[in-house]
Amino acid sequence: MKVLGIDTGAAAGSAAIMQDDVLVSEVLLTSRRTHSGRIMKAIDMVLSMAELKPSDLDGFAVAIGPGSFTGLRIGISTVKGLAFSAEKPVASVTTLDALAGQFPCSHALICPILNAGKGDVYTASYRADKSGSVRRTGDYTVISPLDLTDRILEPCLFAGDGVKTYSSVIKENLGSLALFPPPFLNSIRAS
Structure with a gap:
């Protein structure tokens, strides 16, 4: 099972691809800039490193808090949009x-x-x-x-x-x- 997970609830965010409990690719976001301008680039990077496109995934996972309200909204809305367009399920995970x-x-x-x-x-x-x-x-x-x-x-x-x-x-x-x-x-x- 191939899953894209993201966390944008804290200053350090991340995006990762896991396949059957094995880490395939991961990008950590540690600069002080907001996640809104960086999370899609990070997602593109992990997909590219894994040689996948969103439709190749089996699902998505997103951190739902506790954490920065704005950061969590960015992550949740990003994953909802990707999952909707790829017609894949979403799992929520508390931070x-x-x-x-x-x-x-x-x-x-x-x-x-x-x-x-x-x-x-x-x-x-x-x-x-x-x-x-x-x-x-x-x-x-x-x-x-x-x-x-x-x-x-x-x-x-x-x-x-x-x-x-x-x-x-x-x-x-x-x-x-x-x-x-x-x-x-x-x-x-x-x-």
């Missing part, structure tokens, strides 16, 4: 699910944290099973990082744009229970 899914080998609890503004983060809790599937184990919520750390009683991997802002608070309250990936894994990827 928290996508971020947690980047850690299928984690033995620790996984807590993606995305800046929600006003000192809060969007989060949910996840676990990876022995097969590498990552499943949500708690509700989506908006919470202060301090209140979140009060709920953590075991080693926990924190990832997302909230790490840059709140890692010191998390480390101070959790000590060695707080785990962090390399910084390049704090961005959501369309793949």
